[in-house]
Amino acid sequence: MIASLVLAAALSNSAPAKADPDLLIPASQPREAVAILNCLVTDDGHLTACTVEGESSPELGVGDAALKMASQFQVDLLGPDGKSRAGSYIQVPVRIRIR
Template sequence: MIASLALAAAVVATPVPAKTASDMLVPASQPREAVALLNCLVKSDGRLTACTVQDETPSELGVGQAALSMASQFQVDLLGPDGKSRAGSYIQVPVRIRIR
């Protein structure tokens, strides 16, 4: 019994090495790119507001939330491809995040 207690204490006291940068790399089985699709309102200065996540792939990485946190820094051309002003309208904004 004393030997088993000593062995248990040795297991508990064994330090766990700190993770290195190479330990934190994304495994090859995980996707190398994550994509979120935001739906945002274009303000009169071209900045985006009232964004919501329409889709994100893969969903378990939280790329939608990451894209939302960056959206307030985005600015778009006020004139759309049709030549009309986008101010006051909603647009879809794809956000791709590369994973290394």
């Protein structure tokens, strides 16, 4: 407990780190960006052959980021109509919160 208080005091007394100006997002930029992917559903529910159908802020690279994450997504094989989605293309909205 005392060690954590000492550490907290040491951190609060240190000079603030300077942020890289290239990494700062101006206040006028959106706080959330959306990309719409069009992906093929595999037999096990994973997504493949994805393309970016649209994105709210192309200059932020949200579409590229969504494409990089898509291989880790998995969807329910049964669609809302009760039919299998395997072998079909679906649209996948990806929201990325920017802080």
